[in-house]
Amino acid sequence: MTLRRRLSDVLYVRPLLLLSLLLIPPLLWLGIIYLGSLFNLMLYSFYSLNDFTGQVEYRFSLSAFQQLFSSSANVDIVVRTTLMALVVTLACIAIGFPIAYYIAFYTKGNARTFWYLMVLLPLWSSYLIKVYAWRLILAGEGVVSWFFNLLGLGWLLQGILSVPVVGGPSLSNSYLGMFLVFTYIWLPYMILPIITALERVPKSLIQASSDLGARPGQTFRKIIWPLVIPGVAAGSIFTFSLTLGDYIIPQVVGQPGFFIGQMVYVQQGTAGNLPLAAAFSVVPVVIIAIYLLIVRRMGAFNAL
């Protein structure tokens, strides 16, 4: 009792001590386990693999990056993954923004809880189950093509699938299908930060804009959108980086062509080429960094 009392007294008069006690464990975790591993990973990308022994040589070398960028197949993988991440992000913004707008501005009380639940519910079930479910939905004999046939629109689906690059033998074996699954899986990560950003826009700003003669479209472009960009940027960092790093969806749905995540998986596992795997995993980090710089240059964080 007295010990507890004395402890509380000490912590009360020394808030810094309390703060450090609270912060040291997570900082150790972040600092050593997370940042340490990341640093180690980047370090490995600058080592090389001895082709004869199959052992990693711990000397500085750019051979992993050279190997990555000298092969057009590898460059294809980077371009393919980045394009997919970009398109998925744009689609998530296009679909997510109206939903977030509706939830933030037109619902309250129980209705808002319901909509939050609807957005979050997909995250409660296993990622793998959702991906495999989508494979069945999109399969050649799946419910989507059945539905198209039912409406007599089977020819339309065939037409879409015959488009080069995006198409394929069936939706579950095409980039279009992969795009649909990525967009579905990451959508909540886009909607939630946008809702938060919209909720932080004071209603009086919207009224002031209208009061000063702005029509609703102008108010949206000049007031709401600039204030919500940080939320869109946060959401797009989620969707962009999650797509860049994912290695399950490209394996289950889509074309045989590899994505960055799969290359990392294969290189560090089957092929045992840790430096090349590390070099591949540095690519998304660099792309995200560039993406953040562009977003910042566009003024996304001015309102923060």
Place this chain on the structure above:
Amino acid sequence: MVQMLKEPKTSVQAAVVLREVSCYFGPVKAVDGVDLEILPGEFFSMLGPSGSGKTTCLRLIGGFEQPTSGQIVLFGQDASRLPPYARDVNTVFQDYALFPHMNVRDNVAYALMVRGVPRPERHRRAEEMLELVKLAGLGDRRPGQLSGGQRQRVALARALINRPRLLLLDEPLGALDLKLREEMQIELKALQRQLGITFIYVTHDQGEALSMSDRVAVFNHGRIEQLDTPKQLYEYPQTEFVARFVGSANVLEGRLLGLEGGRYALRPERIAIQPGSQTGPNRLSGTLLDIHYLGAQTRYEVQVGEERLTAVTPSEEQGLQIGSAVTLSWESGSLRPLREAV
């Protein structure tokens, strides 16, 4: 056009006419059958406690709320269903509502920008407005870098740049400290005279309403209790609510005063206080409960029978003791008969 012809011809066209305007939020009657007419160039205040309907009434005129029933006419034109951006009315919001992602100049020039005025001209006019509100040279700052008083002035400049015929002010000085408030009251009044714009000013501060306004509407429970000049309002309150809300008042039953029925208001400063117990017309005796020294004035709390009366007199040594018998007296003309509130 047909609508226009139905308007009654008056010699001076009113800036604002509300006819039987009501605004209900579910079961809450925020505004309940308000009729009023505001003249061009008038400084008109809406005074009342929170929840009295004064702010909703202002928001109806601004177009931020839709009337449940009734008609709103702005400068001879039916505006009941017009959106805010189609009204020749601008508003200074209670929280100023400055756009945080724009600098002060762009905030002030916003109304010009949405109308497509070219950049050089709108910057020039924004600078003029900033000068008018004594903020010249602060155009490059962000709203977040300004003090409360400065933000208030930016909000004012932004609302005035379009030269609206009607300016709505929603408790604009509420967040400022007392000294700044008093300065701004004087400036606002001067600005209103200089520009000749109709001001509608919402406040819960009766001193503010009395000192600035040409006319004041006192709101209670979504209705106007009394609409008068500040002097009439203070000197001749018509209901107990107005008597108590505008200044302070002793409200007395006629029986207690030996008068026929009804209730009467008596301002504390109209009462003289003397030691001893005397009876007669226009006087009451009681027990002195408490003395509050307020500097220039002294306030006395006196128990008279069941009632507790307040008297305020210029401070001077009267040698009155708490607990002693005192007599309150007044001129017969100081009693104001009150009607029952509707």
